[in-house]
Amino acid sequence: SYELTQPPSVSVSPGQTATITCSGDKLGDKYACWYQQKPGQSPVLVIYQDTKRPSGIPERFSGSNSGNTATLTISGTQAMDEADYYCQAWDSTTYYVFGTGTKVTVL
C-alpha cells in the first residue's frame, strides 16, 4: 500500500518560515494537497494540485512537489497558523492516502 510520511512536529517563531515535508515513493509523479486542522475543527484545504491555493487561503501558504517529497511552506508564520497539517495524494491502487500529520507550533 502507498504511504505518506510527515515529521510529527515543526516549531517556528512568529514571522519566520515553516517548512513541512511529506515523503512518499515517486510522490512527485502524483498531485499532492495539504490540509490545515485546528483543534476541534474540520480540516481545511490550503493547497491542491501541488501548488494551487483555494480561494480565501492567504498567499503565505505555498506548496511544491518533486521527486519523493512534497513541501508546504508557510512564510511569515502567524500565531493563527498553529495547527495540524496533513498532506494527501491519490494513488491508483490505494486511492486517497493521507500523510501521518505534522503539528505546527508557533513559539
Add this chain to the structure above:
Amino acid sequence: EVLLLESGGGLVQPGGSLRLSCAASGFTFSMYAMNWVRQAPGKGLEWVSAITGSGGSTFYPDSVKGRFTISRDNSKNTLYLQMNSLRAEDTALYYCAKTPGSNAFDIWGQGTMVTVSS
C-alpha cells in the same frame, strides 16, 4: 453557501450496524464525487470511501471493504454510509467531504461521532 451536514452517529456495540447521512446544499450535488473520511480520537485522517457523482462507481480501502457501503440519493442531495460488522477500531469522527475533480477534498462537514463499544 456550500454546506455538508452529517448525522446518524452514536454508540453501537461491536458487530452492530449504523447508517450515516450527509445532507448537501449550496452546489449541484450530482456533479461531484463524494467521500467519507474518518479520524479516530487523537489520531490522523483516514479515507473511508468514495462514490462518483452518478453513484455508478464506489471505492474503499481494505480496512472497510466488505463491511461499509457508500451510496447517494441525488434527488435528495444526500450521501450515505452503511456500516456493518462494526469494530472498536471503527470508533472515530466521520466526515463527509466533496471532491471537485482535483483528487482533493475541498469542502468538509463538521463530522458525526461513531463509538463502537460494549
